Amino acid sequence: MKSEPESRLEKGVDVKFSIEDLKAQPKQTACWDGVRNYQFTNGLCSGQCLHTSLGVLAKARNFLRAMQLGQEAFFYHSNCKEPGIAGLVKIVKEAYPDHTQFEKNNPHYDPSSKEDNPKWSMVDVQFVRMMKRYITLAELKTHYQAHKTTGGPLKNMALFTRQRLSVQPLTREEFDFILSLEEKEPS
DNA sequence: GCCAACGTTGGC
DNA sequence: GCCAACGTTGGC
Numbered sequence: 001m002k003s004e005p006e007s008r009l010e011k012g013v014d015v016k017f018s019i020e021d022l023k024a025q026p027k028q029t030a031c032w033d034g035v036r037n038y039q040f041t042n043g044l045c046s047g048q049c050l051h052t053s054l055g056v057l058a059k060a061r062n063f064l065r066a067m068q069l070g071q072e073a074f075f076y077h078s079n080c081k082e083p084g085i086a087g088l089v090k091i092v093k094e095a096y097p098d099h100t101q102f103e104k105n106n107p108h109y110d111p112s113s114k115e116d117n118p119k120w121s122m123v124d125v126q127f128v129r130m131m132k133r134y135i136t137l138a139e140l141k142t143h144y145q146a147h148k149t150t151g152g153p154l155k156n157m158a159l160f161t162r163q164r165l166s167v168q169p170l171t172r173e174e175f176d177f178i179l180s181l182e183e184k185e186p187s
Numbered sequence: 188g189c190c191a192a193c194g195t196t197g198g199c
Numbered sequence: 200g201c202c203a204a205c206g207t208t209g210g211c
Contacts, residue, residue: 002197079197137198164196164205 001032001089001125002078002166011107019075019086019130028127032064032167033098033108033120063167065095067123074170074178075125076159084136085178093124132182139186140178153177 005018022030067073069092074085097118100106113119140159147155154177158168170178 004197083198163198166196 001073002076004079005077005086006080008079013107015107018077019127022075022089022125022127025127029092029124031093031098031122031124033100033122063165063169064121064123066169067091067094069094072128072175073125074175078166082134082136084134084138084140085131086134087130088128089125090128091123092126095121095123098122133186135178135181136186139181142187143177143181 003017003019004015005020007014007016009015017030022028071091073089073091075087075089077083077086098108098120100108100122101110101113101118101120102115103109108120110119137159140154140157143152144154144157144160147153153171153173156171157174158165158170162168
Protein backbone atom coordinates (compact mmCIF):
# COMPACT_ATOMS: atom_id res chain seq x y z
CA MET A 1 0.00 0.00 0.00
CA LYS A 2 1.58 3.25 -1.16
CA SER A 3 1.42 6.51 0.71
CA GLU A 4 3.25 9.79 0.40
CA PRO A 5 5.46 10.72 3.37
CA GLU A 6 6.21 14.23 2.15
CA SER A 7 3.82 17.17 2.08
CA ARG A 8 2.02 17.80 -1.19
CA LEU A 9 -1.16 19.75 -1.75
CA GLU A 10 -4.00 18.20 -3.68
CA LYS A 11 -6.93 20.57 -4.11
CA GLY A 12 -5.59 22.55 -1.20
CA VAL A 13 -5.35 19.54 1.11
CA ASP A 14 -2.05 18.07 2.24
CA VAL A 15 -1.93 14.41 1.24
CA LYS A 16 1.13 13.62 3.37
CA PHE A 17 0.70 10.44 5.39
CA SER A 18 3.83 8.61 6.45
CA ILE A 19 4.16 5.50 8.55
CA GLU A 20 5.04 7.79 11.45
CA ASP A 21 1.69 9.51 10.93
CA LEU A 22 -0.01 6.13 11.10
CA LYS A 23 1.80 5.30 14.34
CA ALA A 24 0.55 8.57 15.80
CA GLN A 25 -3.11 7.75 15.18
CA PRO A 26 -5.37 6.49 17.97
CA LYS A 27 -4.83 2.71 18.18
CA GLN A 28 -2.22 3.28 15.45
CA THR A 29 -5.10 2.70 13.06
CA ALA A 30 -6.37 4.69 10.06
CA CYS A 31 -8.79 4.22 7.22
CA TRP A 32 -7.30 3.84 3.78
CA ASP A 33 -9.52 6.05 1.66
CA GLY A 34 -9.33 7.91 -1.60
CA VAL A 35 -9.29 5.04 -4.02
CA ARG A 36 -11.03 6.74 -6.92
CA ASN A 37 -10.49 5.11 -10.22
CA TYR A 38 -10.21 1.73 -11.64
CA GLN A 39 -6.63 1.38 -10.67
CA PHE A 40 -5.38 2.64 -7.36
CA THR A 41 -3.54 5.85 -7.35
CA ASN A 42 -2.51 7.10 -4.01
CA GLY A 43 -2.28 9.77 -1.43
CA LEU A 44 -3.23 9.62 2.19
CA CYS A 45 -5.34 12.16 3.92
CA SER A 46 -4.31 13.70 7.17
CA GLY A 47 -6.30 13.36 10.34
CA GLN A 48 -8.05 10.08 10.93
CA CYS A 49 -7.72 8.67 7.47
CA LEU A 50 -5.13 7.41 5.13
CA HIS A 51 -6.32 7.71 1.64
CA THR A 52 -5.15 6.11 -1.44
CA SER A 53 -6.21 7.40 -4.75
CA LEU A 54 -7.16 4.41 -6.81
CA GLY A 55 -5.91 3.76 -10.19
CA VAL A 56 -8.12 1.33 -12.06
CA LEU A 57 -11.55 1.37 -10.44
CA ALA A 58 -12.47 -2.20 -10.90
CA LYS A 59 -9.04 -3.61 -10.30
CA ALA A 60 -7.92 -1.39 -7.49
CA ARG A 61 -11.28 -1.53 -5.84
CA ASN A 62 -11.29 -5.25 -6.18
CA PHE A 63 -7.87 -5.52 -4.61
CA LEU A 64 -9.12 -3.48 -1.72
CA ARG A 65 -12.28 -5.53 -1.40
CA ALA A 66 -10.25 -8.73 -1.47
CA MET A 67 -8.29 -7.75 1.60
CA GLN A 68 -9.14 -9.87 4.61
CA LEU A 69 -9.05 -9.26 8.32
CA GLY A 70 -5.60 -9.92 9.75
CA GLN A 71 -3.81 -9.88 6.41
CA GLU A 72 -0.54 -8.01 6.38
CA ALA A 73 0.66 -5.43 3.88
CA PHE A 74 3.79 -3.43 3.34
CA PHE A 75 3.55 0.31 3.93
CA TYR A 76 5.38 1.87 0.99
CA HIS A 77 6.59 5.45 0.86
CA SER A 78 6.09 6.88 -2.62
CA ASN A 79 6.72 10.16 -4.41
CA CYS A 80 9.56 11.08 -2.08
CA LYS A 81 13.35 11.38 -1.92
CA GLU A 82 13.95 7.73 -1.17
CA PRO A 83 10.96 5.55 -2.09
CA GLY A 84 10.73 2.19 -0.36
CA ILE A 85 9.07 -0.11 2.16
CA ALA A 86 8.96 1.45 5.61
CA GLY A 87 7.00 -1.05 7.64
CA LEU A 88 4.23 -3.57 8.08
CA VAL A 89 0.53 -2.92 8.60
CA LYS A 90 -2.44 -5.24 8.93
CA ILE A 91 -6.05 -5.08 7.86
CA VAL A 92 -8.25 -4.52 10.91
CA LYS A 93 -11.50 -3.77 9.06
CA GLU A 94 -12.48 -5.19 5.71
CA ALA A 95 -13.86 -3.08 2.86
CA TYR A 96 -16.73 -0.70 3.63
CA PRO A 97 -17.98 2.45 1.91
CA ASP A 98 -15.43 5.26 1.71
CA HIS A 99 -17.25 8.21 3.29
CA THR A 100 -15.00 10.75 1.61
CA GLN A 101 -16.71 10.12 -1.73
CA PHE A 102 -19.78 11.96 -0.39
CA GLU A 103 -17.94 14.93 1.13
CA LYS A 104 -18.00 17.91 -1.20
CA ASN A 105 -14.91 19.52 0.23
CA ASN A 106 -12.83 16.37 0.14
CA PRO A 107 -10.26 16.02 -2.67
CA HIS A 108 -11.77 12.60 -3.35
CA TYR A 109 -15.36 13.76 -3.58
CA ASP A 110 -17.17 11.88 -6.34
CA PRO A 111 -20.47 13.50 -7.31
CA SER A 112 -21.38 10.49 -9.42
CA SER A 113 -21.46 8.16 -6.43
CA LYS A 114 -24.79 7.66 -4.65
CA GLU A 115 -25.25 6.98 -0.96
CA ASP A 116 -27.47 3.99 -1.69
CA ASN A 117 -24.90 2.54 -4.09
CA PRO A 118 -21.41 3.70 -3.13
CA LYS A 119 -18.73 3.32 -5.77
CA TRP A 120 -15.70 3.39 -3.54
CA SER A 121 -14.50 1.33 -0.64
CA MET A 122 -11.86 1.67 2.00
CA VAL A 123 -10.30 -0.58 4.61
CA ASP A 124 -8.81 0.16 8.03
CA VAL A 125 -5.17 -0.61 8.60
CA GLN A 126 -3.18 -0.79 11.82
CA PHE A 127 0.53 -0.29 12.32
CA VAL A 128 2.33 -3.56 13.02
CA ARG A 129 6.01 -2.66 13.05
CA MET A 130 8.73 -0.81 11.22
CA MET A 131 10.91 -2.83 8.89
CA LYS A 132 14.16 -3.76 10.62
CA ARG A 133 15.76 -1.64 7.92
CA TYR A 134 14.23 0.51 5.18
CA ILE A 135 13.95 -1.53 1.98
CA THR A 136 14.47 0.92 -0.84
CA LEU A 137 12.86 0.85 -4.25
CA ALA A 138 16.37 0.77 -5.74
CA GLU A 139 17.16 -2.44 -3.86
CA LEU A 140 13.88 -4.04 -4.85
CA LYS A 141 14.50 -3.07 -8.45
CA THR A 142 17.94 -4.70 -8.41
CA HIS A 143 16.35 -7.96 -7.27
CA TYR A 144 13.48 -7.62 -9.73
CA GLN A 145 15.87 -7.23 -12.63
CA ALA A 146 17.99 -10.18 -11.53
CA HIS A 147 14.91 -12.32 -10.97
CA LYS A 148 13.57 -11.62 -14.44
CA THR A 149 16.62 -13.51 -15.68
CA THR A 150 16.91 -16.14 -12.99
CA GLY A 151 13.20 -16.74 -12.43
CA GLY A 152 13.47 -15.59 -8.82
CA PRO A 153 10.54 -14.62 -6.57
CA LEU A 154 10.28 -10.96 -7.60
CA LYS A 155 10.20 -11.60 -11.34
CA ASN A 156 6.57 -10.44 -11.71
CA MET A 157 6.36 -7.99 -8.82
CA ALA A 158 3.48 -5.58 -9.36
CA LEU A 159 5.54 -2.64 -8.14
CA PHE A 160 7.36 -2.86 -11.46
CA THR A 161 4.90 -4.54 -13.77
CA ARG A 162 1.85 -2.52 -12.66
CA GLN A 163 3.66 0.55 -11.53
CA ARG A 164 0.73 2.87 -11.07
CA LEU A 165 -1.35 0.72 -8.79
CA SER A 166 -1.28 2.32 -5.36
CA VAL A 167 -2.64 -0.77 -3.68
CA GLN A 168 -1.25 -3.88 -5.21
CA PRO A 169 -1.19 -7.60 -4.55
CA LEU A 170 1.84 -9.60 -3.49
CA THR A 171 2.27 -13.33 -3.73
CA ARG A 172 3.34 -15.24 -0.64
CA GLU A 173 6.72 -15.81 -2.31
CA GLU A 174 7.19 -12.10 -2.98
CA PHE A 175 6.15 -11.17 0.55
CA ASP A 176 8.44 -13.71 2.20
CA PHE A 177 11.38 -12.85 0.00
CA ILE A 178 11.10 -9.15 0.87
CA LEU A 179 10.85 -10.00 4.57
CA SER A 180 14.03 -12.04 4.25
CA LEU A 181 15.85 -8.97 2.94
CA GLU A 182 15.52 -7.37 6.37
CA GLU A 183 18.13 -9.74 7.75
CA LYS A 184 20.66 -9.00 5.04
CA GLU A 185 22.96 -6.12 4.29
CA PRO A 186 21.60 -3.81 1.61
CA SER A 187 22.75 -5.04 -1.76
C1' DG B 188 -15.24 0.80 -30.38
C1' DC B 189 -11.05 3.31 -32.00
C1' DC B 190 -7.77 6.43 -30.72
C1' DA B 191 -5.95 11.23 -29.99
C1' DA B 192 -5.79 14.36 -26.40
C1' DC B 193 -5.42 14.90 -21.80
C1' DG B 194 -4.51 14.10 -16.82
C1' DT B 195 -2.12 11.72 -13.09
C1' DT B 196 1.43 8.98 -10.85
C1' DG B 197 5.64 8.74 -9.17
C1' DG B 198 10.65 7.84 -10.19
C1' DC B 199 14.52 10.38 -11.01
C1' DG C 200 10.79 20.15 -11.96
C1' DC C 201 10.85 16.95 -15.86
C1' DC C 202 8.78 13.51 -18.16
C1' DA C 203 7.71 8.40 -19.15
C1' DA C 204 4.16 5.32 -18.28
C1' DC C 205 -0.31 4.59 -18.46
C1' DG C 206 -5.14 5.31 -17.30
C1' DT C 207 -9.32 8.16 -18.73
C1' DT C 208 -12.20 10.95 -21.66
C1' DG C 209 -14.80 12.00 -25.44
C1' DG C 210 -15.28 12.91 -30.52
C1' DC C 211 -16.32 10.45 -34.30
